[in-house]
Amino acid sequence: MTSTSVARPDEVRRYNRASLLRLLHVTGPCTRAALATELGLNRSTIKTLVDGLAETGVVEERVPRSSRGAGRPSLLVLPQPQAAVVLAVDVQVEHVAIALVGLGGQILGRNRWNLHGRMREPGEVITHVVESTQLLAADLGVSPVAAGISVPGVARRSDGYVHEAPNLRWTGVALGERLGAGLGIPVTVGNDAEFAALAEHLRGAARDSGDVVFVSADIGVGGGVIAQGTSLRGGGGYVGEIGHMIVRPDGRSCYCGNVGCWETEVGEAALARQLGLAEDSPRGAIVAELRLLDEAGTAPERLAEFAEWLTLGLVSIVNVLGPELVVLGDLFTVLPQPVLDGVAEQVRERSMVSRAVGGVRVEKSALGADVKLLGAAESAFEGVLDTV
Amino acid sequence: MTSTSVARPDEVRRYNRASLLRLLHVTGPCTRAALATELGLNRSTIKTLVDGLAETGVVEERVPRSSRGAGRPSLLVLPQPQAAVVLAVDVQVEHVAIALVGLGGQILGRNRWNLHGRMREPGEVITHVVESTQLLAADLGVSPVAAGISVPGVARRSDGYVHEAPNLRWTGVALGERLGAGLGIPVTVGNDAEFAALAEHLRGAARDSGDVVFVSADIGVGGGVIAQGTSLRGGGGYVGEIGHMIVRPDGRSCYCGNVGCWETEVGEAALARQLGLAEDSPRGAIVAELRLLDEAGTAPERLAEFAEWLTLGLVSIVNVLGPELVVLGDLFTVLPQPVLDGVAEQVRERSMVSRAVGGVRVEKSALGADVKLLGAAESAFEGVLDTV
Numbered sequence: 001m002t003s004t005s006v007a008r009p010d011e012v013r014r015y016n017r018a019s020l021l022r023l024l025h026v027t028g029p030c031t032r033a034a035l036a037t038e039l040g041l042n043r044s045t046i047k048t049l050v051d052g053l054a055e056t057g058v059v060e061e062r063v064p065r066s067s068r069g070a071g072r073p074s075l076l077v078l079p080q081p082q083a084a085v086v087l088a089v090d091v092q093v094e095h096v097a098i099a100l101v102g103l104g105g106q107i108l109g110r111n112r113w114n115l116h117g118r119m120r121e122p123g124e125v126i127t128h129v130v131e132s133t134q135l136l137a138a139d140l141g142v143s144p145v146a147a148g149i150s151v152p153g154v155a156r157r158s159d160g161y162v163h164e165a166p167n168l169r170w171t172g173v174a175l176g177e178r179l180g181a182g183l184g185i186p187v188t189v190g191n192d193a194e195f196a197a198l199a200e201h202l203r204g205a206a207r208d209s210g211d212v213v214f215v216s217a218d219i220g221v222g223g224g225v226i227a228q229g230t231s232l233r234g235g236g237g238y239v240g241e242i243g244h245m246i247v248r249p250d251g252r253s254c255y256c257g258n259v260g261c262w263e264t265e266v267g268e269a270a271l272a273r274q275l276g277l278a279e280d281s282p283r284g285a286i287v288a289e290l291r292l293l294d295e296a297g298t299a300p301e302r303l304a305e306f307a308e309w310l311t312l313g314l315v316s317i318v319n320v321l322g323p324e325l326v327v328l329g330d331l332f333t334v335l336p337q338p339v340l341d342g343v344a345e346q347v348r349e350r351s352m353v354s355r356a357v358g359g360v361r362v363e364k365s366a367l368g369a370d371v372k373l374l375g376a377a378e379s380a381f382e383g384v385l386d387t388v
Numbered sequence: 389m390t391s392t393s394v395a396r397p398d399e400v401r402r403y404n405r406a407s408l409l410r411l412l413h414v415t416g417p418c419t420r421a422a423l424a425t426e427l428g429l430n431r432s433t434i435k436t437l438v439d440g441l442a443e444t445g446v447v448e449e450r451v452p453r454s455s456r457g458a459g460r461p462s463l464l465v466l467p468q469p470q471a472a473v474v475l476a477v478d479v480q481v482e483h484v485a486i487a488l489v490g491l492g493g494q495i496l497g498r499n500r501w502n503l504h505g506r507m508r509e510p511g512e513v514i515t516h517v518v519e520s521t522q523l524l525a526a527d528l529g530v531s532p533v534a535a536g537i538s539v540p541g542v543a544r545r546s547d548g549y550v551h552e553a554p555n556l557r558w559t560g561v562a563l564g565e566r567l568g569a570g571l572g573i574p575v576t577v578g579n580d581a582e583f584a585a586l587a588e589h590l591r592g593a594a595r596d597s598g599d600v601v602f603v604s605a606d607i608g609v610g611g612g613v614i615a616q617g618t619s620l621r622g623g624g625g626y627v628g629e630i631g632h633m634i635v636r637p638d639g640r641s642c643y644c645g646n647v648g649c650w651e652t653e654v655g656e657a658a659l660a661r662q663l664g665l666a667e668d669s670p671r672g673a674i675v676a677e678l679r680l681l682d683e684a685g686t687a688p689e690r691l692a693e694f695a696e697w698l699t700l701g702l703v704s705i706v707n708v709l710g711p712e713l714v715v716l717g718d719l720f721t722v723l724p725q726p727v728l729d730g731v732a733e734q735v736r737e738r739s740m741v742s743r744a745v746g747g748v749r750v751e752k753s754a755l756g757a758d759v760k761l762l763g764a765a766e767s768a769f770e771g772v773l774d775t776v
Contacts, residue, residue, distance in 0.1 A: 002499055154741065163743070207579030209623075227622065232615055232617070232709075234599045234712070235598075235599040235712030238595070238745055240708040241710075241741055242708055243631075244739075244741075245636075246635065246700050246703060247634065247637070248635065258738055312634050315646065316634050317708070319630070319632040319633055320611075320621075320629070320630055320708060321626045321628050322621070322627060349579055350550070350645060351632075352542070352629055353542065353626060356626045357622065358541040363641055
């Protein structure tokens with residue numbers, strides 16, 4: 001239970017200003033008229049807010065190029081990317097990517113390096129992120145005001161503590177604290193699939209859905225859930241590990257200690273196996289083989305078992321969580337379209353809850369390789385838009 | 389995006405009044421001092437609110453029986469059950485129970501009848517609920533102002549449409565609309581496990597946890613999720629069907645069309661089977677057999693397979709949702725304690741996410757057979773406390 005207090009006019013103005021900025025940030029340039037309609041505010045309030053933001057260079061106004069009708073056209077309001085810049089970091093098993101992202105979600109510049117040998121040790125990654133950020137920021141002439149870090153593991157939102165990132169072999173890393181100290185700005189650390197779900201929800205395939213599960217695979221399989229428009233988190237702010245749902249109790253041993261985790265049947269190693277390749281084949285070899293199968297028209301047949309395990313896991317997830325949309329990311333997006341179509345149809349037909357929600361949709365990620373980076377940026381923007 | 393407006397003093401008063409009533413309703417009698425602390429309001433505001441509520445008979449004030457210290461004791465504020473009465477209905481496969489529940493959560497009176505033959509047809513159930521409610525309300529001299537109906541199936545929260553309640557053989561029943569018309573009060577329809585989760589969260593084993601999964605079994609297996617203090621619902625307001633997570637793809641056929649749903653391994657029929665009884669044995673026979681095993685000390689051994697399937701499903705749920713607490717209800721509560729203890733320990737040790745959240749707890753429901761009824765009542769109270 002929390003107490004309430006009467007909102008003061010300056011609080012209301014601040015709230016309205018943040019709402020307007022959030023709208024511009026997510027949807028891009030809007031006319032003043034559209035802002036008024038979307039925010040439910042009158043046009044003079046919008047004018048005051050926009051004038052204030054234009055004065056400090058946060059937005060710019062332009063006459064729209066084409067405007068129908070006889071009246072004076074409503075001015076177009078454009079967010080200025082440089083007005084608020086955040087750092088996004090995507091730590092993956094094979095590489096680390098960083099980007100500086102401006103208001104409106106545009107990537108202003110980026111850098112990326114491979115991880116090998118000792119480079120994967122947390123201290124080295126942190127040092128490299130800090131140094132690369134300084135160089136990139138200097139090149140671009142900007143200063144990030146917050147950072148979001150995506151990690152393939154179990155991370156606590158409150159303080160950025162990484163409990164376990166098994167495929168990186170990280171355990172108990174105070175990543176948020178250490179990166180925050182190095183960068184000198186607030187840092188948010190999150191699970192990669194959670195950030196990807198956030199990005200798809202704000203800017204990708206799930207823009208129009210409030211109830212979405214994002215599932216993605218590379219070496220591991222992870223998931224993020226948006227329920228009623230909000231990221232789902234469990235106790236202690238940890239998100240779940242969808243890849244460790246047990247789907248085949250008489251199957252393969254998983255590093256987590258169980259047998260038959262979903263990840264052992266639909267991760268990268270499982271796909272390589274199904275294609276007759278070595279389990280540790282590089283992504284390129286897997287993609288090349290998939291292309292061959294697709295051209296020969298034999299993909300659905302050759303990948304039948306993989307598709308069935310993907311279907312089974314998705315049916316369980318849909319039955320447990322009842323989303324209206326499932327977005328598949330990363331490795332799953334390189335599956336031949338006939339295979340994806342088959343899985344989507346099976347999930348729709350075989351999930352009891354899909355029948356209730358009128359047929360769950362299963363779609364590919366719309367944001368491609370940048371999805372985790374964009375999600376990390378959005379998590380950083382969450383605390384920034386109120387203070388720009 | 390929604391618009392905002394400056395809160396007017398009467399809105400603030402109404403909000404504070406509802407918060408105070410909600411606190412009294414959930415926690416029971418409180419001193420004025422405790423109310424002030426809990427709500428973060430000063431004592432004169434509390435006095436004004438309590439005086440207003442006492443005048444209209446919603447609360448009563450008393451000098452506490454024992455009070456330490458030298459000063460004048462803080463008056464005890466008691467919610468008056470008759471000030472707001474709701475109808476709670478629990479439709480189960482074998483019977484329907486109704487109760488009139490007063491402010492504070494006390495059951496003022498109840499009725500219950502068995503379902504057999506045509507009585508299970510929706511129209512008959514609706515008629516019987518309406519008639520029994522009228523009789524019970526007249527007996528008690530109260531008038532319910534809202535109703536909550538718990539159904540073992542897939543129900544849409546917005547309008548109370550029951551998409552599918554397989555064990556009742558109901559499909560496409562406009563239960564909310566039809567009962568609302570019959571009763572003449574607002575009706576909320578929900579999934580039984582969702583309501584049970586709500587009740588455990590407000591009044592039972594999960595009072596101190598914001599991230600809880602409630603799992604219960606009778607003929608079917610269902611679950612309800614509280615995430616960050618709120619009931620989790622998916623697309624269209626439907627909750628998930630945890631019992632239809634697939635745990636044993638080479639197992640038994642489920643009526644839902646899949647093979648190996650969790651419910652086929654940990655529902656009532658599965659438990660009877662494991663005990664060497666007929667699958668359709670009555671609950672009494674199952675409970676008697678369990679007691680014999682418990683007395684002989686052989687329960688963990690004889691129920692090993694059942695316990696393993698229960699564990700596997702719970703490990704998956706904990707890994708996907710990351711709760712801090714799992715509450716087991718209904719049939720699971722009659723399992724011998726050594727079996728439950730073994731499951732709890734296994735789930736804690738074998739869930740990757742449990743290790744992150746510091747060890748998930750697995751506990752029995754604290755509310756017994758009334759849990760769904762109490763949850764249905766709370767769902768009805770949700771819309772009532774603002775207007776008492």
